[in-house]
Amino acid sequence: MNFLKRTVPMSIAFVMGILMAFQYYVPHEASQNLLKVVTKWGMIISGFAMFIGAYSLFHMHWNRIKQKVSGWGYSIFVFFGAGITIIFGLYNGGEFFWDDKQAGTMFDWIFDYVQVPAASTIFSILAFFMASAAYRTFRARNKEATILLISAIIVMLGRVPIGTMISQYIPIAADWIMSVPNLAAKRAILIGVSIGVIATSIKIIFGIERAYLGGGD
Amino acid sequence: MNKSRDIYILFFILIAFFIVSVVYLSFGWLDIWGDGLGIITAAAVTLAMYSFLYKDNPVFKIAENLFVGVAMGYSIIIVWFNILKPDVFEALIVPVFKDTGKAPQYTVIVPTLLGLFMFLRFSSKLSWLSRWSFAFIVGMGAGIAIPNFINAILLRQLEPMFAPLYTGSFWGTINTLLVLIGVVSVLFYFFFSLEHKGVIGGVSVIGIWFLMIAFGASFGYTVMARMSLLIGRMQFLLKDWLGIIQ
Numbered sequence: 001m002n003f004l005k006r007t008v009p010m011s012i013a014f015v016m017g018i019l020m021a022f023q024y025y026v027p028h029e030a031s032q033n034l035l036k037v038v039t040k041w042g043m044i045i046s047g048f049a050m051f052i053g054a055y056s057l058f059h060m061h062w063n064r065i066k067q068k069v070s071g072w073g074y075s076i077f078v079f080f081g082a083g084i085t086i087i088f089g090l091y092n093g094g095e096f097f098w099d100d101k102q103a104g105t106m107f108d109w110i111f112d113y114v115q116v117p118a119a120s121t122i123f124s125i126l127a128f129f130m131a132s133a134a135y136r137t138f139r140a141r142n143k144e145a146t147i148l149l150i151s152a153i154i155v156m157l158g159r160v161p162i163g164t165m166i167s168q169y170i171p172i173a174a175d176w177i178m179s180v181p182n183l184a185a186k187r188a189i190l191i192g193v194s195i196g197v198i199a200t201s202i203k204i205i206f207g208i209e210r211a212y213l214g215g216g217d
Numbered sequence: 218m219n220k221s222r223d224i225y226i227l228f229f230i231l232i233a234f235f236i237v238s239v240v241y242l243s244f245g246w247l248d249i250w251g252d253g254l255g256i257i258t259a260a261a262v263t264l265a266m267y268s269f270l271y272k273d274n275p276v277f278k279i280a281e282n283l284f285v286g287v288a289m290g291y292s293i294i295i296v297w298f299n300i301l302k303p304d305v306f307e308a309l310i311v312p313v314f315k316d317t318g319k320a321p322q323y324t325v326i327v328p329t330l331l332g333l334f335m336f337l338r339f340s341s342k343l344s345w346l347s348r349w350s351f352a353f354i355v356g357m358g359a360g361i362a363i364p365n366f367i368n369a370i371l372l373r374q375l376e377p378m379f380a381p382l383y384t385g386s387f388w389g390t391i392n393t394l395l396v397l398i399g400v401v402s403v404l405f406y407f408f409f410s411l412e413h414k415g416v417i418g419g420v421s422v423i424g425i426w427f428l429m430i431a432f433g434a435s436f437g438y439t440v441m442a443r444m445s446l447l448i449g450r451m452q453f454l455l456k457d458w459l460g461i462i463q
Contacts (some may be wrong), residue, residue: 009348014354020360024368040304041328042357044436045350047300048332052362054289063330074275074282081286082293098306101298107291113255114262115291117453118284121266127443128270133240134436144429159441179432184399186429187374191400192407194371199287201359201366211346212355213250215417 008206017205058082085110151177229267229274234261237459245295246460263450305329399427 020038023031061075085107090097093105138149157163158174203209238247238257247253266281305325310328310443319355331350378400382393406424412419455461 005345005348009352012349012352013359016353016356017360017363021363023360024364032241037364038357041331042354043300044304044325044353045332045335047296047298048329048335049350049354050292050296052335052338054293055336057285057289071278074278076289077279077282078286078289078455081283081288083286083292084292085287086293089290089297090277097297097302104260109255110287111291113259115287117259117262117450118266118280118287120446121263121450122284124446125266125269126438126444127447130436130443131441134440141328144425147426147429148433148436151430152437153433155434155437156440159437174437174453177430180395181399181427181430182434184396185403186219187378187396188400188403188407188427189375189431190370194374197366198371201362204355204359210413212351214351 006213010210013212014205014207017201021205048081054082081114151181221271223274226271227274230264230276234264241459247458256457260454265455267450398423403427 016038019034023035057078064072064075083120088106088110091105092099092107093102095102134152138152139145154170155174155177157166158171158177163170163174200209204212241247242249242253242257247256262280263282265276266284268274269277308322309325309329311317312319331353334346334350336347337343377399380393382397383390384393402420402424404424406413406421406428408417408421411417452462456463
């Protein structure tokens with residue numbers, strides 16, 4: 001049983017990892033086709049994984065309703081929102097879900113007039129919270145915090161007309177910050193991240209990193 | 218006292234919104250048969266979300282939970298139409314039961330089974346089968362990541378570091394030198410195999426300065442991006458909904 005529980009998944013990761021890593025260096029049509037097929041397989045598996053996310057969300061809210069925890073009534077709106085979107089999505093403007101997706105249906109209406117405004121409003125609210133958080137934490141307590149504060153202020157002012165009104169050099173300074181010190185730090189971070197990803201990938205392929213197997217036997 | 222005041226405010230806003238909507242629809246300023254109802258719905262959702270700026274309240278919580286549900290429903294439908302329908306349903310299931318002129322793609326059985334195995338995560342006896350699916354995805358991702366990260370990120374970021382420092386102009390050369398100093402010093406800061414003392418400590422302090430400038434720039438950029446979203450929502454409310462600005 002240990003063979004099926006540990007050896008098989010580790011072998012799958014090893015074979016897939018080696019296959020996909022070497023595939024990149026083989027400029028043959030068969031190699032390109034392999035990448036296409038395996039990528040499609042990955043998409044299909046990820047598609048099923050999305051339903052696990054949906055199950056977790058609905059399970060959590062169903063339990064909230066069942067146990068009548070504080071604020072359980074709001075969970076009903078999760079089911080209402082999901083239910084109405086799924087029903088209109090499956091109805092597909094009268095063509096039903098087995099046909100191609102139709103444009104301009106109620107499903108698209110819900111996306112345009114509920115999901116998009118709600119998402120962009122939530123993200124725009126962050127402007128207020130970031131400003132208030134910055135007010136509380138952006139104090140020039142030491143040298144590093146002062147550098148961060150000055151850099152942020154110059155970049156923010158450099159992107160709006162008032163920056164140019166204060167001084168014509170502010171947009172130039174903002175561009176310089178973005179293209180020199182910011183570029184240098186981001187480049188170093190990317191180099192570090194790349195080395196980290198490559199090292200972790202090698203560890204996964206050779207079975208040194210097994211966190212993806214989860215706990216238990 | 219505060220609670221009753223909140224209820225009054227809530228009712229006042231709801232009634233005001235209702236009156237404004239009815240007036241705009243009655244006078245034909247919003248087309249009920251066109252996108253009028255959509256604009257009113259979007260305005261209601263936007264205002265409900267912004268009500269959080271006053272304090273956490275039932276209207277915000279309703280809008281928040283509704284949004285979560287709609288987003289999940291949308292994802293499910295999009296996954297069906299973009300992935301499962303063309304690649305599983307039409308490629309494997311339909312040709313088995315119906316003559317479509319296309320042979321069933323039996324290879325699709327493998328990812329379908331692996332996808333279904335993921336649901337066994339919830340079974341106490343068979344949850345180990347879900348490891349096969351995760352191993353496939355993780356192994357595939359690791360294999361694809363190695364050459365892609367080497368080629369598309371690591372070498373691409375290292376390549377400019379080997380270019381001549383002298384670029385033809387004084388300030389260009391200074392900037393290239395600063396980028397070189399910045400990259401090396403930040404890499405020194407992230408190098409923990411040696412203690413950050415003496416020369417290494419000094420270089421890593423310069424790295425911290427470069428990092429602070431970059432974090433400040435990222436913060437400034439993010440704030441401005443959120444501001445542009447805020448302006449977009451305000452434009453929607455004042456232009457599309459109320460028609461106050463043109």
